[in-house]
Amino acid sequence: MWSAIKSVLAALIGVQSDQQRRTDFSSGKPVVFIVVAIGVACIFVIMLAALASMAAR
Amino acid sequence: MRSPWRWLLSVTFIASIPQAQASGWNMPVGVTDISRDIYGLHMTIFWVCVVIGVIVFGVMFYSLFRYRHSKGAKAAHFHEHTSVEVLWTAIPVVILIGMAVPATATLKNMYDTSQADLDIMITGQQWRWRYEYLGEDVAFTSNMSTPWEQIRGEEPRGEHYLLDVDEPLVLPINRKVRFLMTSDDVIHSWWVPELAVKQDTIPGFINENWVQINEPGIYRGQCAELCGVNHAFMPVVVHAVEEDEFEVWLAERKEAAEQEAMGIDREWELAELMERGEAVYRAICSSCHQPEGQGAPPAFPALANNEQLISDLDWHIDLVVNGVSGTAMPAFRSTLNPVEIAAVVTFTRNSWGNDTGDAVQPSTISGWIAQ
Numbered sequence: 361m362w363s364a365i366k367s368v369l370a371a372l373i374g375v376q377s378d379q380q381r382r383t384d385f386s387s388g389k390p391v392v393f394i395v396v397a398i399g400v401a402c403i404f405v406i407m408l409a410a411l412a413s414m415a416a417r
Numbered sequence: 418m419r420s421p422w423r424w425l426l427s428v429t430f431i432a433s434i435p436q437a438q439a440s441g442w443n444m445p446v447g448v449t450d451i452s453r454d455i456y457g458l459h460m461t462i463f464w465v466c467v468v469i470g471v472i473v474f475g476v477m478f479y480s481l482f483r484y485r486h487s488k489g490a491k492a493a494h495f496h497e498h499t500s501v502e503v504l505w506t507a508i509p510v511v512i513l514i515g516m517a518v519p520a521t522a523t524l525k526n527m528y529d530t531s532q533a534d535l536d537i538m539i540t541g542q543q544w545r546w547r548y549e550y551l552g553e554d555v556a557f558t559s560n561m562s563t564p565w566e567q568i569r570g571e572e573p574r575g576e577h578y579l580l581d582v583d584e585p586l587v588l589p590i591n592r593k594v595r596f597l598m599t600s601d602d603v604i605h606s607w608w609v610p611e612l613a614v615k616q617d618t619i620p621g622f623i624n625e626n627w628v629q630i631n632e633p634g635i636y637r638g639q640c641a642e643l644c645g646v647n648h649a650f651m652p653v654v655v656h657a658v659e660e661d662e663f664e665v666w667l668a669e670r671k672e673a674a675e676q677e678a679m680g681i682d683r684e685w686e687l688a689e690l691m692e693r694g695e696a697v698y699r700a701i702c703s704s705c706h707q708p709e710g711q712g713a714p715p716a717f718p719a720l721a722n723n724e725q726l727i728s729d730l731d732w733h734i735d736l737v738v739n740g741v742s743g744t745a746m747p748a749f750r751s752t753l754n755p756v757e758i759a760a761v762v763t764f765t766r767n768s769w770g771n772d773t774g775d776a777v778q779p780s781t782i783s784g785w786i787a788q
Contacts (some may be wrong), residue, residue, distance in 0.1 A: 375502040415521050 364388060364396045372400065445610050449630045452613035454523045462516055469512070494634050531627045533595030534771070537586070541598075541605030541618035541640070543745065544647035544704060545756035546574060547752060551597070555670040557561070558752055559584045560700040561650045565708050568650075580637045583700050585654040589663035590630045598624045602747060603645060609638030609653055630657040646716070647704050681755050682784050686775040687763065694764025697757045702765075705745065708770040716745055730766075730775060737762055738785050755782040 367384050379392040429585035441674040446456045489571040507728045538549040542658040565574040588594055598607055600618040608615040616626045640652040658666065705717040710720035720726060725735050737758055740748035749758060
């Protein structure tokens with residue numbers, strides 16, 4: 361799970377090592393990456409909304 | 418805005434004034450706190466971009482020269498460098514956040530139209546601006562006053578070519594003035610660079626903006642949204658005056674409006690109507706129907722020797738009061754008062770060979786509008 365989170369966060373900023381990519385493709389399950397990615401995207405949107413709300417106050 | 422960002426913008430603003438004033442190429446510093454903040458932001462971001470450009474292009478050109486092929490340089494073959502990639506992702510993020518924080522603070526300030534001392538409705542019309550001082554019973558239309566002889570090249574251009582109006586917007590300094598902005602026909606944009614206000618006026622919508630001018634003066638702008646054939650002929654002129662002077666001006670305008678209202682019920686002489694009508698025609702109608710009423714067919718019909726106009730008074734009045742749907746002829750019932758409409762109808766019925774002898778009375782127009 362931690363490996364999947366690291367990979368999703370790396371994808372978020374567009375930086376990924378070749379070694380990690382190989383590990384993900386050889387041992388990771390797609391559904392784990394999809395679930396983690398949706399979760400991270402939701403957290404990202406909530407953070408942006410909170411930031412905008414704070415700035416507008 | 419009392420924050421470290423205000424301090425940063427102020428420092429950049431002060432440091433950049435000489436360049437801005439000397440070159441004439443830069444945006445104006447302006448005469449409001451907002452315009453100065455915007456100028457400070459502009460210069461801050463400009464210098465950030467300059468530094469980034471110098472570093473990036475410096476490294477690139479140095480590398481191209483230092484490691485050129487003729488000196489035996491060999492290309493490196495590596496796939497990735499995670500630390501460098503993280504670094505060159507993180508640095509721009511930090512720079513962007515550094516620019517976004519003061520920009521957001523300024524933007525918030527720009528959109529804060531609350532607690533205004535004066536509300537003014539600005540309405541764009543092809544091709545003039547209408548200003549209403551809400552709650553003060555003062556309203557007027559501001560038309561370009563550059564002579565047509567200058568536009569046609571028959572006279573040398575004046576100092577403020579296409580930037581002069583017959584009635585400027587008069588504003589007090591040191592007071593927060595809120596603008597409510599809309600349009601009667603197409604999208605226009607009310608733009609005065611010195612005030613840092615550039616706001617679209619959209620039919621059916623009311624946009625808000627505000628200014629608090631620090632220095633008395635005359636500030637000029639233009640419509641900034643292509644709005645039709647005479648888009649270039651709807652300038653904006655703002656007279657910023659001391660507060661006492663503004664109160665005197667406002668009182669005079671109110672008195673003039675009251676006298677104008679009293680004029681609706683009295684009987685006007687033909688000569689009076691002709692004199693007033695000529696002034697209205699020059700300001701409002703001549704840009705389309707041309708100074709001598711010859712028009713510019715087919716969009717703008719001739720008024721001189723127009724058989725229908727001469728023979729049908731009701732049609733003529735209805736045309737001016739209600740406009741013509743689907744054409745460039747707007748309804749003037751809300752733009753001009755009954756005296757002005759009566760005068761301009763009388764003038765066009767008795768000029769350029771249209772010798773009807775009709776003296777259309779303001780009371781007639783008033784009744785027509787009430788229908």
